Amino acid sequence: MAKFKLDEVDHQILDMLIDNTRTPFTDIAKKLLISAGTVHVRVKKMEDAGIIKGSSLTLDYVKLGYSFIAYVGIFLEKTHQTKFVLERLNQIPYITVAHITTGKFNIFCKIRAKDTKHAKEIIFKVDDIDGVSRTETMISLEESINDKRRLMHTIFNDL
Numbered sequence: 001m002a003k004f005k006l007d008e009v010d011h012q013i014l015d016m017l018i019d020n021t022r023t024p025f026t027d028i029a030k031k032l033l034i035s036a037g038t039v040h041v042r043v044k045k046m047e048d049a050g051i052i053k054g055s056s057l058t059l060d061y062v063k064l065g066y067s068f069i070a071y072v073g074i075f076l077e078k079t080h081q082t083k084f085v086l087e088r089l090n091q092i093p094y095i096t097v098a099h100i101t102t103g104k105f106n107i108f109c110k111i112r113a114k115d116t117k118h119a120k121e122i123i124f125k126v127d128d129i130d131g132v133s134r135t136e137t138m139i140s141l142e143e144s145i146n147d148k149r150r151l152m153h154t155i156f157n158d159l
Contacts, residue, residue: 004049009034010042011156014052017043018149021055061112068113069140072123073105074132081131082106088129094122105136 006014009032016028025039032039046052061067072095076085082100089095089109097110109126113119119137127135 004046004051006046006051006156006159009038010046013039013042014046014152015149017052017055018152021057065114066112068115068119069143070111070113070119070123071138071140072109072111072126073136073138074107074109074126075134075136076106077131077133079106085129085131089126092122092125094118095126 025036029036099108
């Protein structure tokens with residue numbers, strides 16, 4: 001598959017959309033002094049090339065009552081149980097991210113909970129999954145960096 005070439009206009013469009021995926025194409029066009037049709041065509045090309053994969057909505061989980069974040073490292077009894085365990089983890093809605101990893105853990109997860117009591121209940125559910133030998137939990141005290149934009153600009157500079 002050929003590498004898709006992005007130019008400065010594409011970078012600027014992505015920059016605005018990464019800040020707010022709901023920015024109207026007409027607003028982007030006005031800021032970049034191009035037509036809304038041009039913005040639409042460029043975004044469509046980036047979607048077709050797989051550079052843009054949908055759009056996302058950012059929720060304020062604290063305002064929704066889910067301020068507790070923990071990371072759970074999962075040790076499996078046997079590596080071949082990975083798929084089965086991931087299927088079970090996917091049934092626990094409070095697990096928002098799961099990675100198959102190398103190193104200390106077989107699987108590494110992020111959970112969102114209401115409080116420590118709720119987190120304990122979630123972690124106990126994970127521990128009860130067949131194939132899980134044990135877990136190790138780290139509590140997030142604060143999310144200090146969550147910046148997609150810096151990475152995007154670094155990628156653009158490397159192109």
